[in-house]
Amino acid sequence: MDIPFSYWRGGTSRAVILRGEHLPGDSAALKELCLRIVRGRGGSLGPDFPSGKIEVVAAPTRPDADVDFTHYQVDWRTGHVEHRGSCGNLTSAIGPYAVAAGLVAPCAPETTVRIHNTNTGRIVLARIPVSGGRVTDTGDTAVAGAPDGAPVQLRFLAPGGSLTGRLFPTGRHTDVFSLPGGRVEATLIDCANPTVVVRAADLGVRGDEPDLDARAALLRDIGALRAQAAVLFGLVERPQQAATQSTYVPHVALLAPAADYTTADGQPISRSRFDFLSRAFIRHQHPTFPAAAAIAAAAATLLPGTVCCSNGAKPGEHRVVLGHPAGLFPVTLTLEDGQIACADILRSAHCIFDGVLHL
Secondary structure (H helix, E strand, C coil): CEEEEEEEEECCEEEEEEEHHHCCCCHHHHHHHHHHHHHHHHCCCCCCCCCCEEEEEECCCCCCCCEEEEEEEECCCCCCEECCCCCHHHHHHHHHHHHHCCCCCCCCCEEEEEEEECCCCEEEEEEEEEECCEECCCCCECCCCCCCECEEEEEEECCECCCCCCCCCCCCCCEEEEECCEEEEEEEEEECEEEEEEEHHHHCCCCCCCCCCCCHHHHHHHHHHHHHHHHHCCCCCCHHHHHHHCCCCCEEEEEEECCCEECCCCCEECHHHCCEEEEEECCCECCCCCHHHHHHHHHHCCCCCECCECCCCCCEEEEEEEEECCEEEEEEEEEECCEEEEEEEEEEEEEEEEEEEEC
């Protein structure tokens, strides 16, 4: 089987992008194909975290979209292929890919691509720079943890309840969990992706550490928190199933008050430049911060009664900046009637190479 593909960077992530028309229509067969791409013949992507991402772009199934986009996350260790939840970083590659592949007509100087993410049922608007009838894939837009590139402005419309249908799936803005290290409070929020937000201090860390994976007790507590939260999110029936049946979501976000810190590559960052120290985990610490989890964590800082917000923010537009191991991640949120009307982030994207998969 020969399948054309493109390999793209979107934000801080990389993925194989496939056209839906080249793939089997059966869901089980498609998941098996994704697993073969990652594992087969040495693996196209390999086991390096955060790889294992397959993006499928197809003709739109909604009148308010230009393309459909489905994210598949392959856990090469267990063989589990997850299609619940999306990848916010890779969403930034879908618009440029759609224009480059001729699925959307280019319009200079900027083309807006309406992306229907089938994982969440939400629309994302991507604004793509275009010149000479082609996507502009070079530039000086800086995204912490990624090479400079051409800007891709993303607007996530109505991101709340992306998988569960509710911004706060438990009906509470704070829940209490019993972990091996003790009881902790956490906020379960479903905004772009299901995310567990917890105070870093409650897990015994400052929030500015570049690498927390060496702390076995911390990983044990985060794993237990994530497993219990997966049940409350409705992703699994029992906590023990989370490690094999819900390997991608929920994410876990640790937040702490802003403080001067140094990035993993030695760059000093003043507390005056951002709002919260942040560290993200799926099963291990993320080297930067997942874009969808950044939206969720930022939303939690604005809504009343969460672990990181007492009174709540006023309606309107708010900019929240997170400080992660590679640098800063700004998120702009529009708050209306206690809900997140939209979330705006800036990413960059470019095509690394095109090819054919021989499977």
